[in-house]
Amino acid sequence: MIAIDLISDVVPAIHKNDTASEALNWMDVFRVSHLPIVVDEEYLGLISETDIFDMNNPEKRVMDHELSLPRPFITEDQHIYEAAVLVAKYKLTVIPVLTTDEKYIGIITINDLAQEFSHLMSANNPGGIIVLELRTNDYSLSEIAQIVEGNDVKILSLYVKTTPTNEFVDITLKLNKNDISAVIQTFERYSYKIKATYADSKEIDVMLKERLDSFLKYLNT
Incomplete structure (x- = not known):
């Protein structure tokens, strides 16, 4: 999935002559804390809710205040x-999305992301989950896949999380069968350490929600 496939057609950009109060109103409507400032497809920067509060003047133009962010964006062909x-x-x-010649075409919201x-985690697909813990040097995707597929089961998604010291990894496998x-x-039998398993649909829903909440927390902290 690349950036252009996830562009929102709902959240608007604001113009450099829009006021702080207008920008804040749009942020409130769409429940975001940032909006791109765009003039004729030229992306000028990303204003934050904090920038607006720092203005201390609701009628001040958004471009009359120095932006705190260094013009972040990705191009349409980036993953x-x-x-x-x-x-x-x-x-x-x-996150603003630009063409390869840096013309503004839209944004991706954190919720859509x-x-x-x-979807990439196959959260909506039925099937059990196994969490393995092993040393980083012992991690072999081919061996793990061989063990799973040797039991006539397929891996729908795989999530790797390393420990702070990079000594161990947790491998979360979403499989295509509940049994x-x-x-x-x-x-x-192959001496893998199984950290957790989830076969009940309610347990799986809770576990996947925790994974998604963890991802959102990572993006927002």
């Missing part, structure tokens, strides 16, 4: 992972 990096780096609620990552007992037994 949404790169959008997530910028969102996390600058604590953004929207989170929803797309939910994952044979896969669990095979992992145990």
Whole structure:
């Protein structure tokens, strides 16, 4: 999925002559804390709610105040992972999208970004979940896939999380079947440490919600 496929057609850009109160009103309507300032397809910068409050003058033009953010954006052909990096780096609620020659074409909201990552995690597909813990040097995707597929099960998605020291990794596997007992037994036979398993649909929903909440927290902290 690239940036152009996730552009919102709802949240508008603001003009440099718009007032602080107008910008704040749009932020309130669309529940965002940032809006792009655009004039004739030229992206001038991203104004934040904090910038507006710092103005201390609701009738002041948005471009009469120095912006706190260094004009963040991604181009239309960049992957949404790169959008997530910028969102996390600058604590953004929207990320502007430009053409390769830097003409403004729209924005991606943090909610749309989170929803797309939910799809990438196959959150809406039925199936069990296994969380493995292993040393980073022992991680072999081919071996893990061989164990799973050897039990006539497919991996729908895989999520890797490293520890702060990079010594260990947690591997979260979303599988295409609810009955994952044979896969669990095979992992145990190969001495894999199984950190958690989820086969009940309610447990899976809770676990995936926690993963999504963790992702949103990462983007906003």
